[in-house]
Structure formats: structure tokens, C-alpha cells
Amino acid sequence: MKPLLKDYVKSARYDLTAAVVVFLVALPLCLGIALASGAPLFSGLIAGVVGGIVVGLASRSHLSVSGPAAGLTAIVVSAVLTLPSYEAFLVSVVIAGGLQILLGFVKAGVIGDYVPSSVIKGMLAAIGLILILNQVPHLLGDDSNFESDEGVPNSAEKGNIFSNFIKAFAHITPAALIIGGICLLFHFAWEKFTVKRTGFLKMIPAPLLVVAIGIGLHLFFQSTGSVAPLSADHLVNIPKAESFGEFLSFFTSPDWSQLLNKDVLVTGFVIAIVASLESLLSIEAVDDLDPYQRVTPTNRELKAQGIGNMVSGLIGGLPVTSVIVRSSANVNSGARTKMATIYHGILLLLCVSLIPHFLNYIPKSALAAVLIFTGYKLSKPSLFQAFYKRGWDQFLPFVITIAAILVTDLLKGVMIGI
Numbered sequence: 001m002k003p004l005l006k007d008y009v010k011s012a013r014y015d016l017t018a019a020v021v022v023f024l025v026a027l028p029l030c031l032g033i034a035l036a037s038g039a040p041l042f043s044g045l046i047a048g049v050v051g052g053i054v055v056g057l058a059s060r061s062h063l064s065v066s067g068p069a070a071g072l073t074a075i076v077v078s079a080v081l082t083l084p085s086y087e088a089f090l091v092s093v094v095i096a097g098g099l100q101i102l103l104g105f106v107k108a109g110v111i112g113d114y115v116p117s118s119v120i121k122g123m124l125a126a127i128g129l130i131l132i133l134n135q136v137p138h139l140l141g142d143d144s145n146f147e148s149d150e151g152v153p154n155s156a157e158k159g160n161i162f163s164n165f166i167k168a169f170a171h172i173t174p175a176a177l178i179i180g181g182i183c184l185l186f187h188f189a190w191e192k193f194t195v196k197r198t199g200f201l202k203m204i205p206a207p208l209l210v211v212a213i214g215i216g217l218h219l220f221f222q223s224t225g226s227v228a229p230l231s232a233d234h235l236v237n238i239p240k241a242e243s244f245g246e247f248l249s250f251f252t253s254p255d256w257s258q259l260l261n262k263d264v265l266v267t268g269f270v271i272a273i274v275a276s277l278e279s280l281l282s283i284e285a286v287d288d289l290d291p292y293q294r295v296t297p298t299n300r301e302l303k304a305q306g307i308g309n310m311v312s313g314l315i316g317g318l319p320v321t322s323v324i325v326r327s328s329a330n331v332n333s334g335a336r337t338k339m340a341t342i343y344h345g346i347l348l349l350l351c352v353s354l355i356p357h358f359l360n361y362i363p364k365s366a367l368a369a370v371l372i373f374t375g376y377k378l379s380k381p382s383l384f385q386a387f388y389k390r391g392w393d394q395f396l397p398f399v400i401t402i403a404a405i406l407v408t409d410l411l412k413g414v415m416i417g418i
Contacts, residue, residue: 052345109298128378141173214366
């Protein structure tokens with residue numbers, strides 16, 4: 001048995017546990033980003049599966065998780081509206097993948113080495129704050145905006161993360177608030193209860209228990225009427241196929257007649273550049289979080305992302321990047337190898353194809369509790385205190401990066417921080 005295979009076998013129980021957590025985090029994000037992009041809902045799930053399995057197999061990153069990213073939403077929305085069809089947009093995704101592979105061969109991955117540690121930590125903290133701001137409305141029961149892990153673009157029809165956060169307090173749904181509040185309190189209590197314990201309890205992923213509690217409370221309210229039960233809008237909504245043929249119809253092929261369309265080519269170029277930069281930043285951040293301090297070969301990662309985008313575009317999926325929230329959830333859940341990423345992709349594929357009806361019982365407020373907890377872990381007060389003690393030369397880039405990301409977007413914020 002090869003040593004590498006031994007490592008995978010030895011780490012399997014940790015990776016499987018983490019995969020369940022990442023799957024629960026990724027599921028609503030894949031759907032929400034597809035919705036926000038104006039693309040078919042299933043295209044987000046396709047991208048999630050490809051990001052997990054295809055990129056996971058091709059990448060040499062141990063803990064990074066790839067999938068559809070909110071950072072590309074504005075680009076995708078514009079392309080879907082201006083290009084002749086969604087199938088024409090898929091050509092752009094395939095082109096973007098090809099360009100990323102080329103960038104990997106010309107060793108463009110070196111760009112990520114020039115991002116200072118204080119900026120990377122600031123980026124992670126900003127993502128944590130964005131998660132909290134984005135998910136509190138869902139916890140309160142205001143599901144009028146899409147699920148996101150990198151913030152809602154300021155140009156979004158329903159406003160930005162700050163206005164959405166404030167408006168949510170005027171649209172509280174009692175059942176959602178009760179479910180979300182109990183789930184969030186349980187998540188914090190469970191971590192405190194298990195922090196110094198070993199054995200079976202330590203192996204149970206808290207998000208799995210949180211989701212089970214959420215489903216149980218929803219069914220209880222539904223059966224007893226003690227609290228007005230949640231409507232379908234407040235639950236996960238996965239497209240359901242009545243037959244295998246209908247399931248296959250969810251997959252779409254590119255319209256190759258649009259290959260030489262100038263707008264298609266420009267869109268492919270833009271996606272390649274933005275997706276590559278986001279992936280390189282995410283890889284730097286995840287390597288920083290890795291408790292074993294392993295380093296990902298960035299040029300290989302660009303090639304892996306390129307392969308993922310080509311496959312995703314060929315079967316009807318959104319573009320993929322390495323994404324920080326799912327990756328940090330992977331790290332915090334104890335993943336040890338890249339098999340956790342691959343397992344989460346397999347779980348997405350199996351669940352959306354075999355048990356979508358069961359998944360549609362999951363309250364969004366329960367998933368919001370999981371993401372708020374993840375956001376807290378990324379941006380907890382002790383992190384700010386630690387950077388303040390390091391001196392102003394470290395603290396200022398850290399807080400400026402956070403502020404810049406919150407008021408602009410991920411890439412602009414990081415550039416300002418640098």
C-alpha cells in the first residue's frame with residue numbers, strides 16, 4: 001500500500017465527517033448563487049459537484065473546496081442577460097477553463113505569493129462578517145435575498161448586505177427565529193461541550209445535529225400547529241426529477257455555434273481572470289488556516305480550476321473557483337486530506353439525484369445557524385486583539401482590508417489592503 005493511500009485511509013473518518021459539514025454548507029450556497037446569477041437552479045448544483053469531485057481530484061490542495069462563487073455573480077448575471085442564450089454562456093465557461101489551464105502552464109500562480117499575511121487574515125475576517133450579515137436575515141426568517149458566502153453585490157436589486165440586514169428585523173418569521181435561535185445556541189454549546197472530549201461524541205459533526213434539530217422542530221410545528229409552520233419559501237428547494245430521464249434533462253450542452261461570438265470570448269476571458277484571482281486568494285487563505293501548514297502548488301491549482309470549469313461548462317454548470325467559506329468550514333470540521341472535498345461532491349451528487357424530497361425539509365434558518373457559526377470562527381474578537389498587539393503596521397492593513405471588502409467586493413478590497 002502506498003504511503004499516500006495509507007494517509008487517505010487513516011484520515012477517512014475525519015474527512016467523511018468534514019465532508020458532511022461542507023455538503024450542508026455548500027447545498028444552499030450552490031442554489032442561492034444560481035438563483036442570483038439568473039441561471040437554472042440545477043446549474044449551481046452541477047458546479048458544486050464538479051468543484052468537489054473533478055477539481056478535488058485534479059488539485060493538490062489538501063483542504064480547499066471549490067464550487068460556484070458569489071464573487072462571479074455580477075459577471076454571470078450580465079452574461080446571461082446579454083448573450084444569445086444560457087447555452088452560449090456555457091461556451092464562455094469552457095473558454096475560461098481553457099485559459100486557466102494556459103495560465104497554469106505559464107506559471108501565473110506566482111501572483112498569490114505577493115499577498116501579505118495581514119491582508120489574507122483581513123480577507124478571512126471580512127468573509128466571516130459578511131457571512132454573519134448575510135445569514136442573520138435567514139435566521140430571522142427573511143428569505144427574500146439569495147444565499148451567499150461572499151456578500152451581495154451592491155447593484156443587486158434587493159439592496160446590499162447592510163440594508164438587507166437592517167430590513168430583516170421588520171420581517172421576522174417566528175418559527176424561523178425559534179428554529180434558527182435554538183440551532184445557533186446548540187452549535188455554540190456543542191462546541192464547548194466537546195472541545196476537551198475524545199471518542200464518539202467528538203466525531204459527530206455539529207452541523208449534522210443542527211440540521212436534524214431544525215428538521216425536527218419544523219415537523220413538530222407542522223404537526224402540532226403550536227407555532228405557524230414554515231412555508232416552502234423558508235425551506236431548501238432542490239429541483240426534483242420524477243424519472244432518470246428528467247434528471248438527465250437538467251444537464252445542458254454549450255451552443256458551439258457561438259464559439260466565435262466576440263461577447264462570448266470576452267466573457268470567457270473575464271471569467272478566467274476573476275476566477276483565477278479568487279482561487280489564488282482562497283488558496284493562500286486556506287493554506288494559512290491549515291493546521292499542518294501545507295503549501296498548495298498554485299500553478300497546479302490554476303490547471304485544476306481550468307479543468308473544473310471546462311467540465312462544468314460542458315454539462316451545464318456555473319463557473320467554479322476555490323471558495324473560502326466552504327474551505328474554512330472544511331478546516332474547522334477537522335478535514336485532513338483532499339478526500340473531504342471529493343466526498344462532499346459525491347454527497348451532493350447522490351443527495352440531489354436520490355433524496356431531494358428529504359433535503360427539502362431542511363429549514364434555511366437551521367443552515368443559517370451553521371454559517372453564522374462559521375462566520376464567527378473566521379472573525380472572532382480575539383483575532384482583532386491579536387493583530388492590534390502586533391502593532392499598527394500589521395493592524396492597519398488588516399482592518400483596512402476588512403472595511404474595503406465590506407464596502408466594495410473581495411478583489412477590490414484585497415487590492416486596497418495590499
